[in-house]
Amino acid sequence: MPAMRKIPVNLGDRSYAVRVGPGLLDELGRTVASLPHAGRAVVICDSNVAAIYAGTAQKSLAKARVAGEVLMFPAGEESKVLPVYCRLMDEVLGLTPPIDRNTVVVALGGGVTGDLAGFVAATALRGLRLIQCPTSLLADVDSSVGGKTGLDHPAGKNLIGAFHQPAAVLIDVNTLTTLDRRQLLSGLAECVKHAFIRDETLLDFIEARTADILACQTDTMAELIERNVRIKAAIVSADERESGVRAHLNFGHTIGHAIETSVGLGNITHGQAVALGMVAACKIAVTRGMAPPAALVRLEGALDSLGLATRENGLDARQLLPAMRHDKKARAGKLRFVLPTAIGEVAVVDDVTEAQINQAIRYISA
Amino acid sequence: MPAMRKIPVNLGDRSYAVRVGPGLLDELGRTVASLPHAGRAVVICDSNVAAIYAGTAQKSLAKARVAGEVLMFPAGEESKVLPVYCRLMDEVLGLTPPIDRNTVVVALGGGVTGDLAGFVAATALRGLRLIQCPTSLLADVDSSVGGKTGLDHPAGKNLIGAFHQPAAVLIDVNTLTTLDRRQLLSGLAECVKHAFIRDETLLDFIEARTADILACQTDTMAELIERNVRIKAAIVSADERESGVRAHLNFGHTIGHAIETSVGLGNITHGQAVALGMVAACKIAVTRGMAPPAALVRLEGALDSLGLATRENGLDARQLLPAMRHDKKARAGKLRFVLPTAIGEVAVVDDVTEAQINQAIRYISA
Numbered sequence: 001m002p003a004m005r006k007i008p009v010n011l012g013d014r015s016y017a018v019r020v021g022p023g024l025l026d027e028l029g030r031t032v033a034s035l036p037h038a039g040r041a042v043v044i045c046d047s048n049v050a051a052i053y054a055g056t057a058q059k060s061l062a063k064a065r066v067a068g069e070v071l072m073f074p075a076g077e078e079s080k081v082l083p084v085y086c087r088l089m090d091e092v093l094g095l096t097p098p099i100d101r102n103t104v105v106v107a108l109g110g111g112v113t114g115d116l117a118g119f120v121a122a123t124a125l126r127g128l129r130l131i132q133c134p135t136s137l138l139a140d141v142d143s144s145v146g147g148k149t150g151l152d153h154p155a156g157k158n159l160i161g162a163f164h165q166p167a168a169v170l171i172d173v174n175t176l177t178t179l180d181r182r183q184l185l186s187g188l189a190e191c192v193k194h195a196f197i198r199d200e201t202l203l204d205f206i207e208a209r210t211a212d213i214l215a216c217q218t219d220t221m222a223e224l225i226e227r228n229v230r231i232k233a234a235i236v237s238a239d240e241r242e243s244g245v246r247a248h249l250n251f252g253h254t255i256g257h258a259i260e261t262s263v264g265l266g267n268i269t270h271g272q273a274v275a276l277g278m279v280a281a282c283k284i285a286v287t288r289g290m291a292p293p294a295a296l297v298r299l300e301g302a303l304d305s306l307g308l309a310t311r312e313n314g315l316d317a318r319q320l321l322p323a324m325r326h327d328k329k330a331r332a333g334k335l336r337f338v339l340p341t342a343i344g345e346v347a348v349v350d351d352v353t354e355a356q357i358n359q360a361i362r363y364i365s366a
Numbered sequence: 367m368p369a370m371r372k373i374p375v376n377l378g379d380r381s382y383a384v385r386v387g388p389g390l391l392d393e394l395g396r397t398v399a400s401l402p403h404a405g406r407a408v409v410i411c412d413s414n415v416a417a418i419y420a421g422t423a424q425k426s427l428a429k430a431r432v433a434g435e436v437l438m439f440p441a442g443e444e445s446k447v448l449p450v451y452c453r454l455m456d457e458v459l460g461l462t463p464p465i466d467r468n469t470v471v472v473a474l475g476g477g478v479t480g481d482l483a484g485f486v487a488a489t490a491l492r493g494l495r496l497i498q499c500p501t502s503l504l505a506d507v508d509s510s511v512g513g514k515t516g517l518d519h520p521a522g523k524n525l526i527g528a529f530h531q532p533a534a535v536l537i538d539v540n541t542l543t544t545l546d547r548r549q550l551l552s553g554l555a556e557c558v559k560h561a562f563i564r565d566e567t568l569l570d571f572i573e574a575r576t577a578d579i580l581a582c583q584t585d586t587m588a589e590l591i592e593r594n595v596r597i598k599a600a601i602v603s604a605d606e607r608e609s610g611v612r613a614h615l616n617f618g619h620t621i622g623h624a625i626e627t628s629v630g631l632g633n634i635t636h637g638q639a640v641a642l643g644m645v646a647a648c649k650i651a652v653t654r655g656m657a658p659p660a661a662l663v664r665l666e667g668a669l670d671s672l673g674l675a676t677r678e679n680g681l682d683a684r685q686l687l688p689a690m691r692h693d694k695k696a697r698a699g700k701l702r703f704v705l706p707t708a709i710g711e712v713a714v715v716d717d718v719t720e721a722q723i724n725q726a727i728r729y730i731s732a
Contacts, residue, residue: 082455086448093521098692123489126516126527127607150492155459161492162528241493326464 005226009145009233011240014165018145018233020225022218024172025056025133029064031168032104035129039102040067042092044117046075049109049135052178057108057133068106069095073116077266080112080152082160088120104129104167110136110183111143111270115161118149122164129167135175137187137221138271141194141228144169146236146246156326157257163241171229173221181307186271188213188306189252191224193278194231196299197248200344202227203302210305248346251338252278255361258323259315268312275308276315280360285339287356290347295340315365317358324357371592375511375599377606380531384511384599386591388584390538391422391499395430397534398470401495405468406433408458410483412441415475415501418544423474423499435461439482443632446478446518448526454486470495470533476502476549477509477636481527484515488530495533501541503553503587504637507560507594510535512602512612522692523623529607537595539587547673552637554579554672555618557590559644560597562665563614566710568593569668576671614712617704618644621727624689625681634678641674642681646726651705653722656713661706681731683724690723 004021019027032041043057054070061068071091073079092099105128107117114132121130132144150161176184188206195203205227206213212220232249239246256277260268282299285291300310324335335357336350370387385393398407409423420436427434437457439445458465471494473483480498487496498510516527542550554572561569571593572579578586598615605612622643626634648665651657666676690701701723702716 082452086452089448089519089526093519093525098521119489123485123526123528125525126514126529148492153455153459155464159459159491160455160489162489163492 005222007226007229007233009165010237011165014147014240016166016168018169018171018229020140020171020173020222020229022172022174022222024170025053025175026060027170028057028106028131028133029060029062029066031131031170032061032066032106033064035104035167037102038066038104038129039100040069041104041106042095042099043068043070043106043108044088044113044120045070045072045108046079046110046113047072048075049113053108053135053175057106077112077152080116080150082151082153085116085119085151088116089124092120092124099124099128101125101128104131106131106133107144108133108135109139110134111139114139114143115148115150115158118164118166119151119161122149122162127164130164132166132169134169134171136179136183137176137225138183138190139187140171140225141187141232142190144171145229145232147240156323157260165240171225173218173225176216176221179216182269184214184216185306185308186269189271189275189278189303189308191228192299192302192306192308193249193251193274194228196278196340196343197251197338197346198231198235198344199227202231203298203343207302207305214306247336247348248338251340251346252281254324254327254335254337255280255320255357257327258320259312261323262315262319263312272308275303275310276312276364279303279310280364281337282340283360283363284337284352284356285341287359288339288352290349291340291342295343298343311364311366313365315361317361320361321354321357371588373592373595373599375531376603377531380513380606382532382534384535384537384595386506386537386539386588386595388538388540388588390536391419391541392426393536394423394472394497394499395426395428395432397497397536398427398432398472399430401470401533403468404432404470404495405466406435407470407472408461408465409434409436409472409474410454410479410486411436411438411474412445412479413438414441415479419474419501419541423472443478443518446482446516448517448519451482451485451517454482455490458486458490465490465494467491467494470497472497472499473510474499474501475505476500477505480505480509481514481516481524484530484532485517485527488515488528493530496530498532498535500535500537502545502549503542503591504549504556505553506537506591507553507598508556510537511595511598513606523626531606537591539584539591542582542587545582548635550580550582551672551674552635555637555641555644555669555674557594558665558668558672558674559615559617559640560594562644562706562709563617563704563712564597564601564710565593568597569664569709573668573671580672613702613714614704617706617712618647620690620693620701620703621646621686621723623693624686625678627689628681628685629678638674641669641676642678642730645669645676646730647703647705649726649729650703650718650722651707653725654705654718656715657706657708661709664709677730677732679731681727683727686727687720687723
């Protein structure tokens with residue numbers, strides 16, 4: 001058993017543990033086998049991840065004498081849609097022998113895989129157990145914890161989905177070595193987000209260890225991931241279904257999602273869009289006198305040192321505003337913003353004016 | 367406000383009330399408006415129900431000043447599939463102005479509509495509130511209560527779905543007047559099932575009031591529905607996700623589902639298949655010495671007086687057994703049977719032999 005950090009996610013009878021450490025994918029088989037009445041495993045991954053990690057997953061299952069199949073879908077954000085979901089359901093339900101309620105779904109991959117395989121697990125036989133094995137930093141610190149599953153729709157991101165908590169999460173930090181820089185940066189933006197909404201000492205850590213983080217140094221990454229998962233787990237435990245404080249996780253996302261939609265999914269990473277959204281939200285907070293100007297300076301400084309852009313040419317409020325209004329977090333067309341009040345503290349606000357939004361978008365497109 | 371019976375379904379923070387009475391569809395608007403932060407309503411119904419009841423629903427919404435849209439799908443069990451679900455999701459997510467988390471989905475129709483619209487509600491924006499307005503006896507006493515939503519798949523019935531409890535259930539007994547006899551009988555089979563698994567006095571009631579029931583006499587039907595909903599509500603409250611006693615509701619369903627699959631959906635009603643399945647299960651129980659022969663006599667007598675067949679020509683165990691093994695309730699290929707031990711009592715058994723199953727199928731195909 002490799003060195004391992006364990007973070008509990010407390011959700012009553014839906015509680016589970018997140019394990020973080022190098023080589024944890026080798027523990028997949030034992031983790032499946034440890035679930036009550038565990039049957040076979042169905043591993044879902046994209047074509048890229050299959051080439052690198054499906055073998056390790058299968059070996060681990062075989063070692064624990066768990067029967068396992070691997071189902072693949074084409075890599076890319078554009079796979080997170082109903083037609084790919086329908087094809088996967090056909091494959092899962094067409095397996096021989098047929099799956100039953102003891103079958104365990106394993107989501108092996110990044111955020112797209114977690115969302116798509118998670119939705120398959122949520123809806124096959126009205127809910128199968130799910131193990132999240134994230135392989136990207138973004139999935140490690142964000143999407144693999146908390147039970148959100150979902151698909152995109154032409155009308156917007158994540159408009160289809162369900163809450164379905166995993167039975168376990170295994171974060172193998174060694175998988176970060178196969179991540180390209182762009183994807184690493186995308187995850188780091190969410191780490192900065194967590195620091196900004198809850199924990200100034202995490203921001204201190206990121207600033208002090210920037211070089212080790214960018215070099216993907218194992219211990220540093222394990223600590224970074226653990227600290228982020230603890231923040232996410234605490235928020236999810238307090239508000240599983242996003243009726244309250246879980247909304248804080250949307251810091252940077254109101255404008256960030258709109259940027260993703262307007263620039264075109266695939267042309268910008270989620271984290272890079274969120275980084276721009278955080279700068280814009282922080283700018284709004286400073287303009288309104290809610291946050292000190294120093295917060296914006298420190299946010300931009302941290303993003304900049306990591307290599308995340310704080311400006312993007314050609315953003316246009318006339319394009320971004322309609323996309324924001326269509327976001328599922330909007331209520332009756334009213335935009336809700338999560339704005340910093342200090343580093344480590346945010347407030348939810350629904351009276352941001354169009355003028356303030358326009359000014360902030362001009363600021364980040366400068 | 368018409369005369370009304372109210373049955374609570376106790377499920378912690380997912381509790382809701384089932385209301386039963388004549389003319390309750392007129393209360394839809396007020397019911398939507400009474401939900402916290404209720405936004406607009408999206409009514410989903412099939413083409414047949416739309417012609418009869420969509421106007422009433424819309425009038426009631428308008429009177430309560432609730433904005434409402436009606437979305438339709440083709441009538442028939444064959445609509446309970448992924449392609450129709452995908453089309454409905456496109457429609458729901460394509461509405462102008464866009465739906466938000468305060469939008470309330472209304473399932474107006476029989477069991478197919480409840481399952482399909484319920485799955486739409488479960489998965490649009492990761493879960494919208496749902497009001498079930500059943501218009502068939504089967505949906506009244508069975509599918510509208512308990513939160514099961516689902517779609518059929520070529521591999522089997524209800525293999526796709528989610529648990530999603532409604533926020534309210536409105537059972538307008540006047541809608542029974544537009545139900546054809548075949549559909550009425552289908553619902554009555556489930557009433558006999560509830561009596562057999564939990565309440566001998568309900569069987570007494572059905573036997574004593576058979577004529578009034580078959581004439582759809584309003585007070586009799588309201589009492590019949592109330593008594594059945596109370597049984598279903600108690601079982602669902604005790605076991606929301608079917609890990610224990612909820613399995614008792616599957617009395618007659620192991621063989622019944624297989625008959626539906628083998629005869630072909632649409633060629634036999636769900637209730638009629640369940641009636642045959644109950645006779646077969648009761649036969650197995652008598653053969654094993656678990657139930658007194660008198661139980662089988664009384665079951666067949668009750669079904670017979672109502673007009674439900676207790677025999678069906680040409681059933682073949684060689685066809686039915688593989689379908690049973692593929693049922694999602696099977697575990698690792700093992701068949702589970704709910705067998706009566708007395709009238710009003712059942713036990714779950716997983717050691718029924720193939721010989722016992724063959725004998726029972728020969729019995730009902732005699």
